Amino acid sequence: MENFTDLKYILDGFLFVFSGVLVMWMAAGFAMLESGLTRTKNNATVLTKNIALFAISCIMYYFVGYNLMYGDGSSFMGSFSTISMENGADSAYPAAADFFFQVMFVATAASVISGTVAERMKLWPFLIFVVFLSGLIYPIQGHWTWGGSELGGLIAGFSDFAGSTIVHSVGGWAALAGVLILGARKGKYGKDGQVRPIPGSNLTLATLGTFILWMGWFGFNGGSQLALGSKADIDGIALVVADTNMAAAAGAIAAALLTQLIYKKVDLTMVLNGALAGLVSCTAGPDLGMVVAFIEGIxxxxxVVFAVPFFDKLRIDDPVGALSVHLVAGIWGTLAVGIFNPDVTIMAQLKGIVVIGAFVFIVSFIIWKILDIVIGLRVDEETEVNGLDIHETGLEAYPEFKRA
Structure with missing residues (x-):
């Protein structure tokens, strides 16, 4: 090792790689959470979606999205003339490590959509949409923010440390556009307006998935410090990780207390989503201190406790509560930065939310609609009743269970 610059290069590169591994583990968390909160007859399809969306996101972001997001905004495929996988002599960190870390965020946004459209969407239309999300939609709005263009100054001053809006709300807006076209699961809403619960198959898996996500979020937020080569950097990472943990804990307890007060019982699914909502809420500003994280998480x-029944009143069927967790809490977390960070204004945050949300929702709606017209988004009624697994994958997640 020749000098301090070499040490910083190594430490910064290690942060990207290690944090990327942690964020990749979140893919397992999303898979377990969605499997646990949906019915066994659809679990093989759920698992297929989750591993396929991860693979598609990695491929599309490499060949198209990464250069579009961090380049000059005009170069799509080919030689990576603007952002190269090869390192120059003055590189601050390994370019491949940066790509590896950033691509995990794309897969996270796609995972949000998977849970919202579960149990009635065909497999291939969903995967085709992920191609567009990871190759175009996500990197275009990312270019306006983390890519540095600020959309010609339109969203100047917008601040999102690790992606409450740029990742989580983007997934939420895209999911909302899809589910409005897709419609609710059969039997979810009665003609009299009654909401009929459709219990998930395995709350043990859902809880495991939540803990995996909680753990992975330390890489998601901590890695977004983007440097490990100084005392100030490690102090920043430590604060971010501690804040992230506090927000999750506060969100879980808030949901537990509220469901006890409202329903006279603690609803485990709400507690799980409360923890996740706390994590999403602090993601835009996980460096603002533990008291702020506690407030954001609470x-x-x-x-979440109020958003889940609100979406049901609108007859928007979200099997895993992803819209409440990632879209609603993502908006709140982004606004919270404008409240608690004196260097950021509410107006700048609001402009960012509106511009990014409008872009993602409108483009996603158009793509979903074209897919619906060309190949159809929804399985037929018989397939939905019998379960998607046999029709979509030819497998059952639990073949030894005999259905009545």
Missing amino acids: IGGAL
């Missing part, structure tokens, strides 16, 4: 966990 409000995020509470929002």
Whole structure:
């Protein structure tokens, strides 16, 4: 090792790689959470979606999205003339390590959509949409923010440390556009307006998935410090990780207390989503201190308890509560930065939310609609009743269970 610059290069590269591994583990968390909160007859399809969306995101972001997001905004495929996988002599960190870390965020946004459209969407239309999300939709809005263009100054001053809006709300807006076209699961809503619960198959898996996500979030937020080569950097990472943990804990307890007060019982599914909402809520500003993280988490966990029945009143069927967790809490977390960070204004945050949300929702709606017209988004009624697994994958997740 020749000098301090070499040490910083090594440490910064290690942060990207290690954090990327942690964020990749979140893919397992999303798979377990969605499997646990859906029915066994659809679990093989759920698992297929989750591993396929991860693979598609990695491929599309390499060949198209990464250069579009961090280049000059005009170069799509080919030689990576603007952002190269090869390192120059003055590189601050390994370019491949940066790509590896950033691509995990794309897969996270796609995972949000998977849970929202579960149990009635065909496999291939969903995967085709992921191609567009990871290759175009996500990197275009990412170019306006983390890519540095600020959309010609339109969203100047917008701040999102690790992606409450740029990742989580993007997945939420895209999911909302799809589910509005797709419609609710059969039997979810009665003609009299009654909401009929459709219990998930395995709350043990859902809880495991939540803990995996909680753990992976330390890489998601901690790695977004983007440097490990100084005392100030490691102090920043430590604060971010501690804040992230506090927000999750606060969100879980807020949801537990509220469901006890409202329903006279603690609803485990709400507690799980409360923890996740706390995590999403602090993701835009996980460097603002543990008291702020506690407040963000408490409000995020509470929002979930009210947002889930709100979407049901609108007859928007979200089997895993992803819209409440990632879209609603993502908006709150982004606004919270404008409240608690004196260097950021509410107006700048609001402009960013509106511009990014409008872009993602409109483009996603158009793509979903074209897919619906060309190949159809929804399985037929018989397939939905019998379960998607046999029709979509030819397998059953639990073949030894005999259905009545």
